[in-house]
Amino acid sequence: MxxxxxxxxxxxxxxxxxxxxxxxxxxxxxxxxxxxxxxxxxxxxxxxxxxxxxxxxxxxxxxxxxxxxxxxxxxxxxxxxxxxxxxxxxxxxxxxxxxxxxxxxxxxxRPPGMLTRSLLIVMGSRPLRGMLFMGGRLLRATGLAGWAVRHLGGDGVAGKLRFALAMLAATTEAEGFRRRDTAVAGVASATHPSGSVDAESAGTVPDRALDAPGGTVGVLQGCVQDGLYGRLNDATGRTLDANGFHVRIVTRQDCCGALHAHGGDLQSARHLARRNIEAFERAGVDWVVVNAAGCGAAMKDYGVLLEGDPMQARARAFAERVRDVTELLAAVGPRRGAPVTCSVAYDHPCHLMHAQGVTSEPLQVLDAVPGVEVRMVAKADECCGGAGIYGMTHPDLGAHIGGDKVAAVRETGADLACTPNPGCMMQIGAGLRIEGSGGDVVHPVELLDHSYQRAGYYR
Ligand code: SF4
Ligand code: SF4
CATH class of the missing domain: 1.10.1060.10 (Alpha-helical ferredoxin)
Incomplete structure (x- = not known):
């Protein structure tokens, strides 16, 4: 043959x-x-x-x-x-x-273009990506990213820059979640004017004994999550802790390597995989928890990525322990929090639904937040066009696919978009911003965390 x-x-x-x-x-x-x-x-x-x-x-x-x-x-x-x-x-x-x-x-x-090559170099280096994301947070905090999205236009380089800044602006925390003691925008709480939770509407806390921990977990900090979604990593740790998991800090972990693998740089992807396997093994955790679908799919495939490598057996054992955060929360039946009254347009991330077969678990997490009305986006199983930097490398096709998704999100008429993957959050949020129609997108775990804060579970 x-x-x-x-x-x-x-x-x-x-x-x-x-x-x-x-x-x-x-x-x-x-x-x-x-x-x-x-x-x-x-x-x-x-x-x-x-x-x-x-x-x-x-x-x-x-x-x-x-x-x-x-x-x-x-x-x-x-x-x-x-x-x-x-x-x-x-x-x-x-x-x-x-x-x-x-x-x-x-x-x-045929080496890929400068944009892809630069991105892979920066994401593979902690100091370089640290500098990149520090600049990104500055642009975001000053409002310059959002301003540029409203004022830049056109095709070519300007169009790509506008899309990149729109993705950055989309990482801003949803308006109603910023001040945790006040209900604003489309997110209303069931708190009394005094701020105390309405016990009846808050639902009941299940009898499950929280001193029976679900195991020891280490949370992948990731590259984009660590740089732009620190609040999501924090929410992941807090909600797991509130549901009986012991959260352990895992030092010397790194980017998961998914971007490198998807970009054809398998050598770097393997290098990053080895670093993560060693870091999480050292930490001695039962579960490796991920809140980004693309990272989770890549890490569940470490055994395949390291086929023929001296670390292959360890990679397979590691991959067996990788779980999306919603999988662990759904497995224990998450505590119900205080109401957060809003409607969300829910979309499935491809790398959660197709690559990991995780479909109902994020919805079970949302179900633990009283007051949330879930409206499924039409064709929720179809890609949003995110795919890393697809919107910049393939502006026309990316805009076509992304535009269809944004239209489907808007058709729901929901207060917020909701999807359990930062890449999709940035893609959908960027599309909404470029259209000028707001664009707040939340992760289900952010909503659960917000609900727990209102219920006073973290005091
Ligand atoms: S579904 Fe597609 S990939 Fe699978 S066997 Fe048929 S043609 Fe091949
Ligand atoms: S774009 Fe088409 S060929 Fe490529 S992964 Fe998606 S379904 Fe498969």
Whole structure:
């Protein structure tokens, strides 16, 4: 079965795909995955479908196509990596793993653009990303990011800059959550004027004994979460603690490597994975908790990422312990908090729903907040177009896919958008801001945390 490995300028790269030949074989070309694919649905080109991309990978493995060819580069690059094609595939094709290998082949045959390269370098370095996010927080705090979104316009570089700043502005804490003693904007509490919680409307705290801990957990701080969503990391620790988990600080952890893996830099992704495995092993935690869907999906795949590595067995054991925060909270049945009266437009993150099979758990978390009315976004299972910096690298297609999602969010008429993944929060929030229609987006755990604060669970 071994096909030729030689492709001009891509001998080693085709070899990387060759090693995955068995992963390509299960595809029977049935096409069941096509209707699930956002790029195929928008462009109608077979090469922009999962089946078409698998054909392209196969052609590179067999030496019929060069990894540096326009066809391979364009269509592999255009994939969102949303993995909506995986759960609908009757043959169990591991599309996400194959895509990462194809991206590595594409990147080594033809280095990616400056924007992607710079991003991967910065995210892989703690000091560099620390400086980047410090600048981001400054732009956000001064309101300059929001001002620029309202005043910048046009296409090209200005359009990309505007979108990047809109994503930054979207990380601002939702208006009604900033002052925890006051109900403002679309978020009303059931507190009395005195500030005390209405015990009846607050619901009952379950009898479950909170001195029976759910285990020891360490929270992945992440790169974007640590830099721009510190409040979400804090909320994750507080809500787990309030539900009987012992939260342990995990030092010397790092970025999960998902951005690098998706960008074709598997070497850096493996390096970061090894660092995290060592850090969480040292901390001796039962569960590795993640509040970002893309990071969770990547870390649950560490065993695959480190195939053939001396740390493979440890990577597999580590991956078994990774849980999305909503999985752990749902598993213990989260305590009900005080009411937070608002409606939320809920959207499923691809890397939670398709890559991890986590669908109902975030809704169970929202169910623990009395007063929250959940309105499902139409086509909530379809990608929002986030996919890292897709909106900047593919402005037209990204705007098309993202625009459809923003329209669906607006159609719900809800007070807030809600999705359990910072990347999707930034993408949807940016789209709403660019449209000039507000744009507050919250994580379900933020809502639960807000509800617990109102109930006085943290005093
Ligand atoms: S990836 Fe799966 S669903 Fe898609 S064509 Fe191949 S076998 Fe069919
Ligand atoms: S990952 Fe998403 S965009 Fe890529 S082929 Fe699969 S469904 Fe299409």
């Amino acid at each position: 071994a096909g030729p490995l030689v492709t001009a300028g891509g001998v080693r790269l085709a070899g990387a795909l060759e090693a995955q030949r068995e992963r390509l074989l299960p595809c029977v070309h049935c096409g069941f995955c096509l209707p699930a694919c956002p790029t195929y649905n928008r462009l109608g080109d077979e090469n922009d479908s999962p089946r078409g991309r698998l054909h392209l990978m196969q052609a590179v493995v067999e030496g019929r196509l060069d990894a540096s060819s326009d066809a391979f580069q364009t269509h592999i690059d255009r994939c969102l990596g949303c993995r909506a094609c995986e759960p609908v595939c009757p043959s169990g094709v591991e599309y996400g793993t194959l895509l990462e290998l194809a991206r590595e082949a594409a990147a080594e045959a």
